[in-house]
Amino acid sequence: MISDVTSSDAGAAPEEAPAPSRSRFGYAAVALLLAGIVLGAAIGLVVPRFRTPGTDSVEAGFLRDMSTHHAQAVEMAMIAHAGSDTPGIVTLAADIATTQQAQIGYMQAWLRDWDLDPTGDQPAMAWMPDAAGSVVNGLMPGMATPEQLATLRKATGKQLDVQFLTLMRAHHLGGIHMAQEAEELSGNKDVDWLADSMVTAQQGEIQLIDDLLKQAQAG
Amino acid sequence: MSTPGPERVPSTVKVGKTTGQGKPPAKKAGANRPNAGKGGKGRKPVTPVKVSGGRNWGPIAVAGVVVLIAAGIIGYGVYASVQGSRAWTDKLADIKGVVNYRAQKNATLDDRTHKDGALTYLTSPPVGGSHNPTWQNCMGDVYTEPIANEHAVHSLEHGAVWVTYKQGLAADQVAVLQKKVEGKDYMFMSPYTGLDKNVSVQVWGYQYKTDDVNDSSIDAFISAARLKASMEPGAACSSGNTTTGPVTAATSNGASMDTATPGSSSGS
Structure with a gap:
């Protein structure tokens, strides 16, 4: 019955005087068009927010935490770069410092692109399941303690070389673990790409560190 | 159609x-x-x-x-979008008791030039002004002795939050503050001689003082301003001075990081 009515309604409408019917259609069309534009603009405003990670996402957590993690690698590398007498270690330190500082730039820029704060309210490692226990005195996996850093700053010669390589080796292992986990959990291709490059580069550097460590301890 | x-x-x-x-x-x-x-x-x-x-x-x-x-869904999206992009300065303005020194447009406070030697500051603790070429290391460093304003102000310029507490504050209360700082870059803390409240947190141009170390506004301040307050996006907190005690005229870029300043060495 109802469908009958509507169909005949639609069919009958044109039967009457065409002029008023058309203008009514015209108003309806304009109204629909305007509504469509408004709705489209609203969706356009909103959809990018749904497509980029939110502030409590794995991606945001990883970028913030890895920025802090990287910053300490830069700190240690700068100490070794300034203090080591071994050319191979000075070069490695420069490589680590420049690469990781640049990667901090990538990570911070993405957070900014996503309209997120560079720092968050979440505790360290909150983005990684079952990782809360890995944070000791605020330090993420592999990070050197304030005491270790103080000792490194005072060290010279062979002591500096050995301490730097040992600390950086542990730091890389922690960083690789975090990056692998992020790659697994994140659905963002940029984050996956950077995390993967960290894993590859730092695994390679660990081999180099092992070689340099043998030389340093022998020397 | x-x-x-x-x-x-x-x-x-x-x-x-x-x-x-x-x-x-x-x-x-x-x-x-x-x-x-x-x-x-x-x-x-x-x-x-x-x-x-x-x-x-x-x-x-x-x-x-x-x-x-x-x-x-659309409404929430719009809300989240508006909320997510809220300026950090607005978030700071929401915290009751935060003093906005940037708004004063004071040339002395806004001065960002590098100067050697001892300098005087308009506020205590300072929140801006000319400073030593060397910044204080602010990689979550917990200094157990007072540090030089001249270095600390440079760290504020780099975006760090400086947590200061009245010298002699009870150890358990200092420990509460330490939890907020350790392991976090763009954070550092130190006791401050002659502080009028138990705690003062500051970034470049903003300050919040309270007597309660558990005051949630401390966390809100840190959350809103850490790194965002940076006057030099990308500037680091490492490679800074790591010693405590007053600044010396000899202190200058990098070279003196470890040895220049007298006084007790950092507890961190």
Whole structure:
């Protein structure tokens, strides 16, 4: 019955005087068009927010935490770069410092692109399941303690070389673990790409560190 | 829009005359065109009543719920988008008691030049002004002795939050503050001689003072301003001075990081 009515309604409408019917259609069309534009603009405003990670996402957590993690690698590398007498270690330190500082730039820029704060309210490692226990005195996996850093700053010669390589080796292992986990959990291709490059580069550097460590301890 | 047009025209031509009275035919239920002509006026008041009376509320309710959910999702998205992009300065302004020194446009506070030696500052602890070329290391460093304002102000310029507490504050209260700082870059803390409250947190141009180390506004301040307050995006907190005690004229870029300043060494 109802469908009958509507169909005949639609069919009958044109039967009457065409002029008023058309203008009514015209108003309806304009109204629909305007509504469509408004709705489209609203969706356009909103959809990018749904497509980029939110502030409590794995991606945001990883970028913030890895920025802090990287910053300490830069700190240690700068100490070794300034203090080591071994050319191979000075070069490695420069490589680590420049690469990781640049990667901090990538990570911070993405957070900014996503309209997120560079720092968050979440505790360290909150983005990684079952990782809360890995944070000791605020330090993420592999990070050197304030005491270790103080000792490194005072060290010279062979002591500096050995301490730097040992600390950086542990730091890389922690960083690789975090990056692998992020790659697994994140659905963002940029984050996956950077995390993967960290894993590859730092695994390679660990081999180099092992070689340099043998030389340093022998020397 | 173009397709319905031609269809309408022929139909109008066919039956146009019989239904010339305009609206009534439109309301005729199930009427064939020949019939429509005969009893137009008689039926029209009857059928509309039936139609409206037989309105099926089920689909309308479902459609209403769908529209409500859609509007809710869109509304939340807009809210999250607006909220997420709220300026950190607005978040700071929401914290009762935060002093905004940037708003004062004070040339001495806004001065960002590098100067050697001891400097004087307008506020205690300082929140801006000219400073030593070497910044204080602010990689979550916890200094157990007072540090030089001249280095600390440079760290503020780099975006760090400096947590200061009244010298002699009870160890358990210092430990509460330490938890907020350790392991976090763009954070550092130290005792401050002559502080008028138990705690003062500051970034470049903003300060919040309180007597309660558990004051949630401390966390809100840190959350809103850490790194965002940076005057030099990308500037680091490492490679800074790591010693405590007053600044010395000899202190300058990098070279003196470890040895230049006298006084007790950092507890961190």
